[in-house]
Amino acid sequence: MLGSGGSRVAFAALPAAVRRGVEDVLGSPVVRAVSQPGGFSPGSADRVRTADARRAFVKAVGLPLNPDSPGIHRDEARIAGWLPSDLPVPALLGAVDVDGWVALVLEDVDGAVPALPWTRTDLDAVLRALADLAQRATPCPVPDLPDARTAMAAQLAGLDRLAERPGPPEPALPDLEPLRRLAVRGLAALDGDTLVHGDLRADNVLVTGAGAVLVDWPWACRGPAWLDTLLLLVEVERFGGHDVDGLLATLPLTRDVDPDDLTGVLAGLVGYFLDAARQPPPPGLPTVREFQRVQGVALLDWVRARVSAGFRTGRVEPPARA
Numbered sequence: 001m002l003g004s005g006g007s008r009v010a011f012a013a014l015p016a017a018v019r020r021g022v023e024d025v026l027g028s029p030v031v032r033a034v035s036q037p038g039g040f041s042p043g044s045a046d047r048v049r050t051a052d053a054r055r056a057f058v059k060a061v062g063l064p065l066n067p068d069s070p071g072i073h074r075d076e077a078r079i080a081g082w083l084p085s086d087l088p089v090p091a092l093l094g095a096v097d098v099d100g101w102v103a104l105v106l107e108d109v110d111g112a113v114p115a116l117p118w119t120r121t122d123l124d125a126v127l128r129a130l131a132d133l134a135q136r137a138t139p140c141p142v143p144d145l146p147d148a149r150t151a152m153a154a155q156l157a158g159l160d161r162l163a164e165r166p167g168p169p170e171p172a173l174p175d176l177e178p179l180r181r182l183a184v185r186g187l188a189a190l191d192g193d194t195l196v197h198g199d200l201r202a203d204n205v206l207v208t209g210a211g212a213v214l215v216d217w218p219w220a221c222r223g224p225a226w227l228d229t230l231l232l233l234v235e236v237e238r239f240g241g242h243d244v245d246g247l248l249a250t251l252p253l254t255r256d257v258d259p260d261d262l263t264g265v266l267a268g269l270v271g272y273f274l275d276a277a278r279q280p281p282p283p284g285l286p287t288v289r290e291f292q293r294v295q296g297v298a299l300l301d302w303v304r305a306r307v308s309a310g311f312r313t314g315r316v317e318p319p320a321r322a
């Protein structure tokens with residue numbers, strides 16, 4: 001269930017104007033649509049084939065499904081339109097914006113979502129894609145993206161919100177103050193001018209014979225080249241089987257980053273997940289809160305373990321164990 005579970009609308013159930021718009025982009029009627037699992041969104045997500053045998057991927061969402069989702073798809077359409085063709089991403093073929101619905105028509109990627117727990121092969125493929133991104137997408141090629149510090153400030157303030165309004169008490173956070181100090185440090189480290197995906201999990205990756213392709217770009221920002229690797233490892237660590245601290249200490253993109261800065265960003269994310277998890281579920285996204293709770297609890301354990309393993313600078317007090 002984790003990492004998926006939205007209730008996707010079928011392509012055939014989209015409003016006629018949306019389907020017509022998609023077919024105009026493709027230049028031929030859609031004759032087959034196979035809905036894709038993965039993700040949390042209530043929108044459609046289909047690999048489609050047209051009467052003239054073209055293939056594409058189509059995702060669409062409308063105001064009746066969730067009032068915020070069309071704006072998120074609109075952001076993704078703008079960003080996808082700017083992504084250079086030499087990046088490991090699908091090309092945007094076109095977008096449709098009609099009657100409160102937004103659809104993206106993207107190049108179809110014939111790949112598989114990585115299985116969980118992550119295999120070393122899939123993980124290596126994504127790490128290679130991120131190394132590629134760091135090289136080809138610095139400076140950031142997409143204009144007008146928020147910088148990572150601004151983009152993550154609200155997330156990393158989750159610990160402040162937990163402090164202001166504690167509870168429900170799952171899990172108890174006796175080390176909230178040290179976690180908050182760490183998060184401030186993490187936020188301060190978010191300099192950089194690399195294109196950052198910002199939402200890397202298995203369900204936003206497809207692994208093909210030629211390597212990993214990164215999909216679902218609405219949360220992209222401009223920031224440090226190491227950030228996506230760190231964010232990816234949050235999920236990798238939760239499902240186990242890999243020495244994530246060893247990876248952070250040795251991977252070319254992360255090995256020169258102060259480990260305390262990495263721990264700081266992770267500490268801030270603990271706050272984000274645990275604060276978000278106690279909010280009511282957004283319309284059409286019934287599983288996202290449970291995902292956030294489980295991810296937040298797992299990440300808290302990881303942060304505590306990193307802190308216990310020893311701070312290099314000693315500038316921050318280690319959080320007490322619960």
Ligand SMILES: Nc1ncnc2c1ncn2[C@@H]1O[C@H](COP(=O)(O)OP(=O)(O)OP(=O)(O)O)[C@@H](O)[C@H]1O
Pocket residue numbers: 006036037038039040041042043044045046047056057059090106107108109110111113203204205206215216
């Ligand atoms: N270009 C593509 N080609 C083939 N399949 C794709 C493509 N893009 C995405 N997919 C598949 O569709 C699923 C959903 O796509 P995506 O993550 O873009 O949609 P979403 O509804 O925005 O998801 P989320 O709920 O994560 O926001 C992915 O997990 C992947 O399996």
Ligand SMILES: [Mg+2]
Pocket residue numbers: 038039040203204216
């Ligand atoms: Mg997704």
